[in-house]
Amino acid sequence: MADLLPPEVITDILSRLPVHSLIRFRCTCKSWRSLIDSTHFILLHLRTSLSSHSHSTLVLRRDSELYQVNLGTLDRAIELNHPLMCYSNSIKVLGSCNGLLCLCNVAEDIALWNPNIRKHRLLPYLPAERRERDTTLFAARVYGFGYDSFSEDYKLVRISYFVDLHSRTFYSHVKLYSLRVDSWKSLPNMPYGLCCARTMGVFVGGALHWVVTRKLEPDQPDLIVAFDLRLESFSEVPLPETGNVNGNFEMDVSLLGGCLCMVEHRGSTRIDVWVMEEYGSVDSWCKLFSLTEHHNLRSLKSVKPLAYSGDGDRVLMEHDHKKLCWYSLKDKVVSEAKIPGMPHLIEATVYVGTLVPPTLLIKSDGGAKQKHGDDKGRRRRDDFLSQGFKLTL
Amino acid sequence: MTQLDRLSVYHWLNAWCIKPVGGALVRQEPEYILLALMGSPLKKIMLCSSEKEIFSVEEQVMVQHSVIINNMIEDGSYNHEESKIPLDCVDSKTLKKVIDYCTHHTHHHNDNQEDLEAWDAQFLNVDSNGLYDLLMAANYLEIRNLLDLIYGTIKNMIKGKKIDEIRRIFNIKDHGFTPEEEEQNRKEYPHFY
Numbered sequence: 122m123a124d125l126l127p128p129e130v131i132t133d134i135l136s137r138l139p140v141h142s143l144i145r146f147r148c149t150c151k152s153w154r155s156l157i158d159s160t161h162f163i164l165l166h167l168r169t170s171l172s173s174h175s176h177s178t179l180v181l182r183r184d185s186e187l188y189q190v191n192l193g194t195l196d197r198a199i200e201l202n203h204p205l206m207c208y209s210n211s212i213k214v215l216g217s218c219n220g221l222l223c224l225c226n227v228a229e230d231i232a233l234w235n236p237n238i239r240k241h242r243l244l245p246y247l248p249a250e251r252r253e254r255d256t257t258l259f260a261a262r263v264y265g266f267g268y269d270s271f272s273e274d275y276k277l278v279r280i281s282y283f284v285d286l287h288s289r290t291f292y293s294h295v296k297l298y299s300l301r302v303d304s305w306k307s308l309p310n311m312p313y314g315l316c317c318a319r320t321m322g323v324f325v326g327g328a329l330h331w332v333v334t335r336k337l338e339p340d341q342p343d344l345i346v347a348f349d350l351r352l353e354s355f356s357e358v359p360l361p362e363t364g365n366v367n368g369n370f371e372m373d374v375s376l377l378g379g380c381l382c383m384v385e386h387r388g389s390t391r392i393d394v395w396v397m398e399e400y401g402s403v404d405s406w407c408k409l410f411s412l413t414e415h416h417n418l419r420s421l422k423s424v425k426p427l428a429y430s431g432d433g434d435r436v437l438m439e440h441d442h443k444k445l446c447w448y449s450l451k452d453k454v455v456s457e458a459k460i461p462g463m464p465h466l467i468e469a470t471v472y473v474g475t476l477v478p479p480t481l482l483i484k485s486d487g488g489a490k491q492k493h494g495d496d497k498g499r500r501r502r503d504d505f506l507s508q509g510f511k512l513t514l
Numbered sequence: 515m516t517q518l519d520r521l522s523v524y525h526w527l528n529a530w531c532i533k534p535v536g537g538a539l540v541r542q543e544p545e546y547i548l549l550a551l552m553g554s555p556l557k558k559i560m561l562c563s564s565e566k567e568i569f570s571v572e573e574q575v576m577v578q579h580s581v582i583i584n585n586m587i588e589d590g591s592y593n594h595e596e597s598k599i600p601l602d603c604v605d606s607k608t609l610k611k612v613i614d615y616c617t618h619h620t621h622h623h624n625d626n627q628e629d630l631e632a633w634d635a636q637f638l639n640v641d642s643n644g645l646y647d648l649l650m651a652a653n654y655l656e657i658r659n660l661l662d663l664i665y666g667t668i669k670n671m672i673k674g675k676k677i678d679e680i681r682r683i684f685n686i687k688d689h690g691f692t693p694e695e696e697e698q699n700r701k702e703y704p705h706f707y
Binding site for chain 1: 646649650653661665666668669672673674677680681684686688689690691696699700703705706
């Protein structure tokens with residue numbers, strides 16, 4: 122006859138479930154609720170979700186609305202009720218990390234939001250910087266959102282980019298928000314010029330990445346800059362040899378399968394997609410595929426790879442910030458990805474469904490302030506471990 | 515190569531026990547030569563079920579899959595000539611199934627993914643008691659890929675189920691919530707109810 126199931130087996134089973142099942146199963150009994158709410162379980166579930174790719178979702182933005190689509194099936198677009206006021210204008214997705222989305226509206230209200238558990242947090246307002254001289258113009262503002270595993274802190278970077286067209290110079294104000302201190306601070310200017318105003322920072326290898334240039338000159342090549350979230354400093358990412366001698370090929374960055382992805386626009390007739398398979402190793406750059414006019418893309422303006430298909434044979438891409446399409450690595454053809462009920466003019470972000478809340482998680486080995494919480498946690502854990510569960514299917 | 519052929523070669527090698535190493539001929543244990551030649555080790559280990567039934571299985575198969583058995587062989591607590599590994603919490607029927615799983619996955623690890631998945635699906639076509647016994651055995655022996663397989667099956671079984679069914683499956687008789695706490699649960703995540 123069936124005996125009791127050990128607690129580690131229950132934990133293992135639950136850690137593989139999607140978030141909406143876990144939220145419901147919180148009500149099964151007190152032990153399960155305290156397990157699912159515990160920091161240990163939230164982090165275990167996060168690790169499981171990140172490594173299995175099973176909880177990957179696509180978030181599509183159309184104007185001020187957000188929709189969620191399962192990445193595996195691409196079948197139904199479900200509208201998400203995000204927490205920001207739109208003022209009849211669009212909202213922006215600034216980044217996604219560990220199941221948290223960072224959103225901002227036209228009034229530059231910024232929120233951290235977990236669409237799965239529907240908890241959000243508004244960030245303190247950061248006013249726009251004033252231009253330093255009358256001859257300078259505000260050109261662009263980009264953000265980047267990521268996680269600093271060293272200090273266990275979520276950070277948001279804001280780069281406000283100003284140009285002086287007369288002297289062909291630029292400067293970028295850099296500000297950093299840390300969830301741990303819940304405030305913004307100023308950092309030294311970024312010594313590069315932003316190339317693309319629409320691409321938010323790509324978070325990989327503990328750093329945020331943007332495409333920049335060293336000088337505002339026509340022959341200056343694009344390069345990828347990395348802002349390390351722990352060191353809070355900029356460095357350049359070594360690029361592969363792509364034969365870009367004149368510096369006139371535009372570049373874009375993206376995240377594909379957990380790796381830094383570089384998209385190089387070689388004129389108007391070809392787009393090369395490269396992937397850095399091992400972050401930081403220049404030899405690990407590999408050209409994944411090329412798109413040419415033969416691929417029936419009406420214009421090769423911009424392509425943003427998003428994710429691999431479940432079997433790894435195809436790459437889902439956002440095309441011209443408007444449509445989704447699949448590229449088959451085997452057959453080398455492009456096909457449109459139509460999502461029922463989803464009109465055109467969409468931008469896509471990939472995120473993983475997790476239980477991570479937009480607040481700091483208290484670990485059980487925390488400081489003096491958290492000791493009381495620690496005792497409660499230990500008692501709850503012991504209660505849970507003293508029980509067991511029988512399995513009857 | 516059939517079992518008979520393997521034995522013939524084994525005896526032949528036993529008689530000669532030679533292997534060229536760096537230009538010289540060195541005496542080597544016949545098992546290792548055979549290993550080198552055919553990649554199929556003869557070393558077997560004995561597993562003893564809770565019903566005291568003995569199962570003989572290739573050492574390589576169990577060492578590859580079970581962390582517990584691998585550790586026992588590595589730290590030398592298992593003596594090939596004399597001892598058997600007692601598995602008091604695994605009955606004969608379950609132990610045979612576990613051995614089947616490990617043996618198949620060792621010998622067919624080069625098969626294509628679809629065939630392996632089909633075999634796994636057929637393997638797990640058991641009743642709930644059988645699944646429970648397999649789960650407990652895989653957990654005890656720390657056979658990671660079998661555990662992952664069983665967890666995947668259980669996860670798919672339970673993820674859409676209602677709370678009452680979950681309580682029945684996991685035999686939770688008393689959920690421990692007061693009516694106020696149940697109301698509180700609903701209020702925390704209102705859109706889920």
